[in-house]
Amino acid sequence: MVYIDKEKLKEIYPPNFRLDGDIQKGYINEDGTIEGVFTLDGFEPCTLDGMEGLWNEEKRLFIPNEVAEQGAKSLVGAPILAPTPKIENIREFFEKRYSMLDCYFENDESVYNLSTDEDVLKKYEDSKTSFVFLSIDMVKSTELSLKLPLELNSIFDNLFLNEIASIIRGMGGYVYKSVGDELIAFFEPANLLNKVDDSILCSDYIRVFILDYLNKFLEKNNLPQVGFRTSINYGEVYVKNVGDKLELNGYNLSATIKLQNFAKDNEIILGSNVVNIANKKWKSRMKKLKVNPRKLKKEGLHEGMKVYRLHNLEGRYD
Template sequence: MSKNKDCKICDMSTFRMDFSIINYCQNPANDGCMAITAIPNPERYILEERDGKRGYWDKLDKCFIPKEVCQKIAKNMMNLPIIAPASKIEDLNKYFNDRYFELDKYWSEEYEYDFSLDNNVLTNFNSGNDKFFNFMSIDMVESTKRSGVLDSKINFKVINLFLNEISLIIRQFEGHIFKFEGDGLIAFFTDNNLLNKIDNSLDSATAIKIFVEKYLNKFLDEKGISKIDFRIGINFGKSYVGVLGGKNELCGYDLNVACKLQKLANKNQIIVGSNSVKLSHTIWRKKLKKIKINKRKLKKEGFDEKMEIYKLNV
């Protein structure tokens, strides 16, 4: 099939390609590895000809990937291990139930929370350089209003419980806590595999939403306390890694974007920036829907009205 309209070549700066494994077998070298045959995911890509070139049309990003680009990708992948996103949780439902039955212990006055930060992870990076991370910003909604209704001691315990549980989930998905801010936190996801950073953060945000809505709020209801609402913002990009005040710090535009996206989210909503979306696996792309934000809100947060923003449907 030959087509000439809308022949936009893919943007290599934010490019990823999803493959489907169609066959695998023991490596002839008998070294314990598997040899696989994979093709561009047929759910996402259509093989066709555009402007005299053979290649794949990406139905999600509406762009054309020339065959020579695909061949280059395949060549670069030869003999490399396939790395899947790591999670320390084998059974998510079991984890949620186990945590639910542990909440009473954490609610007790005797329990001391460990709100240590993971800035030490940044020592693995060369200080004074820009590095790529996927950032997550999360906080409670209407916490000021809650503080005026709840007994101050009870409110303090609710915030502690919330921060403890979400930080534990983030760490289960290879995320790291950068800082706690009042009733919220900022986390960063880093991995040797660029795309794992994206998958892990989306997995983590999904798990947080399910746990807070179905388990933590159920526990609070049993205590006669109103439910917690929250907002999550996620964005991928560069951050400067350096030492400030004697500790490792992150600083950069893309980190700030994650925080501002969180402020644009509605109650219990996960908002994701276009940088993260473009690097997301097809499975996630199906759940990420572009949304319109009030222009006044965008301007208030310093965003251009053309800013592409997505929500993650869980």
């Protein structure tokens, strides 16, 4: 019979490995106490030598409830898998943004906000830190630029990027920079598990908005339909001031951008760094891609990196 404490648990599971669980019939109070029963996947409630806890038959592992609850306390006041977005009703948010799309063609500057969220980065200046990164670009934008007048093409790009930025910020993320038709964003890992979930949910919201709302607007105005490619990754970078501008430097950011090359039209690609951290409900929708190590090396990625695609998403574009 094996008893386990928090330190021993860290030895068994790698850093940032997610032990998924649920709080049944309850929430975590502000004082950290849990109302309800906390469970972990693969574990069953058990009483051992008078101590209540959870038992995993495969690992022959017993975790006292007090230890198991520590994993939930970081989500104070919210149930497991509760994202932390500012958007309360995503459908209402989509409808509101849809009603504002005409503003881009009326030179209404109020809809433009692609500036870098430098206030967030300032607290990390001259230090190493980890972020969850999300990168998205427009599919076949070069072909569109050849079809559209120069002024209209500029409006097209701004509409696409600004609407994505509004969703990202609404989901608790921040804009790092936009380059051409590509937008790079980051999520602070104050609570890493939640931020990974938020970034994946954010990417799915972007997918729905582009395909169900933005393209509907474009079709109504006899404009070309658009597609996207999205990639999500997690890792450490260095925040440095370069010419009075904060820059993020490091492999993990560049890897996020390069992962887009493995995406087909309207696909969401995930780096292996986020897979172990993601909630089980997202993991069930992740499919590992067969990628030749030579192609990874050619793209400047670690040859052992695993690449996943998010699939079986709800909606008519599965």
